[in-house]
Amino acid sequence: MTICDRNSSPEEIENAVDTWLDAHWDSDRRCAKGDSSYDEATWLKTVFEAGFCVPTWPTEWFGLGLRQKQARIIEKAFAKCKAPGHSRDRFHLGAITVFKVGSDELKRAMLPTLLTGPICCLLYSEPNAGSDLAGVRTKAIPDGDEFVITGQKIWTSNAQEAEYGMLLSRTDWDVPKHRGITFFLFPMKQDGVEVKPINQITGESEFNEVFITEARVPASHIIGNLNEGWTSFQTAIAYERLIMGQGITERQGKSKADSEPQLIRLARKYDKYDDPAVRQKIAQALAYRELNNLNMERAKEEILKNGSSSLMSLGKLAMSRIQHGEAAIATDLMGNEALLDGEESLDAANVNFDAAKAYMNSIGGGTDQIQKNIIAERVLNLPKGPDLDRNTAFRDVKSS
Amino acid sequence: MSQISDNDRQALRDGFARFLETNANEEKLRQGIASERGYDEGIWGQMAAMGLLGIAVPEDLGGIGGGAVDVALVAEEIGKKLLPVPYVSTCVVAAELIARFAPVSVQRELLPKISGGTLVVSVGGAGDCIPYADDENSLSATHGNDGWAVSGDVSYVPHGGHADYHLLGTMENGSQALYLISASENVSVSPMTSNDPAQRLSRLHLTDAKAVKLEGLAPSGLGQASMRSIAAAAAEQAGAARAIFDITMEYLRTRYQFGRPIGSFQAMKHMAAELLVEVESATSAALTAARMIDAGSVDAAKFVALAAFTCKDAFRAVSAQAIQMHGGIAYTEEHIAHLYWRRARASIPLFGHSDHYREQYLKAREAAL
Ligand SMILES: Cc1cc2nc3c(=O)[nH]c(=O)nc-3n(C[C@H](O)[C@H](O)[C@H](O)COP(=O)(O)OP(=O)(O)OC[C@H]3O[C@@H](n4cnc5c(N)ncnc54)[C@H](O)[C@@H]3O)c2cc1C
Secondary structure, three states: OOOOOOOOOHHHHHHHHHHHHHHHEEOOOOEEOOOOOOOHHHHHHHHHHHOOOOOOOOHHHOOOOOOHHHHHHHHHHHHHOOOOOOOHHHHOHHHHHHHHHOOHHHHHHHHHHHHOOOOOEEEOOEOOEOOOHHHOOOEEEEEOOEEEEEEEEEEEEOOOOOOEEEEEEEOOOOOEHHHOEEEEEEEOOOOOEEEEEOOOOOOOOOEEEEEEEEEEEEHHHEOOOOOEHHHHHHHHHHHHHHHHHOOOOOOOOOOOOOOOOHHHHHHHHOOOOOOHHHHHHHHHHHHHHHHHHHHHHHHHHHHHHHOOOHHHHHHHHHHHHHHHHHHHHHHHHHHHHHHOOHHHOHHHHHHHHHHHHHHHHHHOOOOHHHHHHHHHHHHOOOOOOOOOOOOOEHHHOOOO | OOOOOHHHHHHHHHHHHHHHHHHOOHHHHHHHHHOOOOOOHHHHHHHHHOOHHHOOOOHHHOOOOOOHHHHHHHHHHHHHOOOOOOHHHHHHHHHHHHHHHOOHHHHHHHHHHHHHOOOOEEEEEOOOOOOOOOOOOOOEEEEEOOEEEEEEEEEEEEOOOOOOEEEEEEEEOOEEEEEEEEOOOOEEEEEEOOOOOOOOEEEEEEEEEEEEEEOOOOHHHHHHHHHHHHHHHHHHHHHHHHHHHHHHHHHHHHOEEOOEEHHHOHHHHHHHHHHHHHHHHHHHHHHHHHHHHHOOOOOHHHHHHHHHHHHHHHHHHHHHHHHHHHHHHHHOOOOOHHHHHHHHHHHOOOOOOHHHHHHHHHHHHHHOO
């Protein structure tokens, strides 16, 4: 029996999820009812079995078959009592990609594992394949019903926690670069996988180098088809950019209209809020954020109507201007205080962190420059520039 | 709330867009500009026949009782083709104000003519709802035996030269007053040379011109009329920004240098991608403002302010870059780009500058906290 379905009214869904949470989640202790501390694996399994993990997916694929709007109700209810594990159909890139382009066999075998485990890491970038991702050199060599993987990945966020990663590898060196790539769901916890954290400008160490030496992955873990990995990968990267374009990777819920924007708070605190020049800058910054939200809303309307929307590809680029811009204004507002950091000034620590973190949006997931190329070529239909390696067998392509 | 169904609205827009495709090409635009009124009267008559001029006019007064979204769709198409018709001033500002505040007899007389395309009203002076506010105007009104009379000078009145009526605003003891004046002998009009050749700005000189005073200017009604006017102008600008952007993209695909289309150069691509964000933001802002007005949302004023500066800033940026991206060809009078650019420049002070609306927007955001 499912708790609610496509025909449930918003009130019914809200009731169902509240009742369920009441019975299963202890909001005070932030753990499952009856437990004394949070046990992630067990809790995720409980959410998964109720279908709240991926509510918009069909019931035969672990979901409830709900519409996006209905799913938002569940998301809100979970967020309200700070219960984890919901909305993985929005945020779990690995599961989403397997669900969308994986074989039924792979979906059946792996989705329950993915959905009840940590999020997947993205084993894309390499020292010599950044913006030019189709130039990956990590080798995948068939061996019986497995492939043997050797190569180096870099900038891999969350590689330490991840149990699986989506891996771009080369399986054919004698064809042009886009045509010899295979996309795998790759098990991280095995011999031959070494993860070394990298210190970031934010002070965090989220991303890592990943050295892979003769590690193994079953052939059944190919996402899509052999040598057609570039196509499957498009689904994953499009989703990642979509998420970034909605500001979901940001530190706090900055997009909310009713909470006091950080810039207003800082301007008041540092006594600059009456300065008309400052007010203009703040108004424009808030407007950019609101306009991006409106564009994304319009994109959703267009998708409902026509099945797709080119507006979606603008979000990530717009978000870069928003994040870098807000951090710059905040820095200016604080005067000398912005020189400080850490315990010395919490405001400064936050703003300095945001100023650095903004690069995650403008570099990660494809730089702003690459985004602009994509918008120009795919949305505006401007002609591609000459690619020196498009028709060359990858074996013969020059690299730095 | 609009009396028009979703299907009818779509049909209205499509019909108008199709009509403009064949009847509002660049040649017609230039012919209109060279003519006395600045626009093609045939197109104005056709718009009346399609019912477009009476969207904001109530049904029982010869209009179709549409909402802000309906007006926005028409304004957007007008903007795309740069039609220099007096749509916003006559069919939105004047129609809204007359329908709300004029004596019933005046409504009965004038509104059906506005819908029918036989009456143009120019709007000038000071206060809300005035396209080009002229705070230096010397208008003053006196009440005598046969009603109100207005004297003085007012500048920057669009379409002043060929209007049948003038709707003039003054500030009296800090509040808005509005007078409706027939273009009689007591109003003399001198043209003001305008940077946008499609604009016919005028200076009016009034000597005891007989006037009807609009009474009971309730702030809420004035606010509504003003929001609708600003939203219509914003939609026009959003449409114009998109059109000159599309013209530019087409050029980028077809002009060759160095043996390849100039649109294949990354410098061009990156400018184009950045401008697309502005164009789409303008469309979203204009549409949202109109929808919020129709929904009677408490956020309507906020979204109107957002649309006001977003659309004019986008139009300004896109039309300016369009000339750069075309190169020398767009530095010629013959090319259409400068007409968009001039209209964008003419939009800068229209209903107030962007800075003013950014401030309004921030105030509205604070109020919502
Ligand atoms: C916070 C963060 C998290 C990340 N997480 C992950 C992750 O989990 N997994 C993963 O695989 N990767 C991850 N990345 C890597 C990220 O995807 C790459 O850094 C990015 O794609 C750019 O590649 P690169 O660093 O090699 O720069 P390069 O490709 O060397 O680019 C250097 C400069 O050249 C410009 N450039 C390159 N090519 C072009 C072109 N064709 N046109 C115009 N300009 C160009 C770029 O815009 C950039 O300014 C992360 C990066 C960051 C910052």
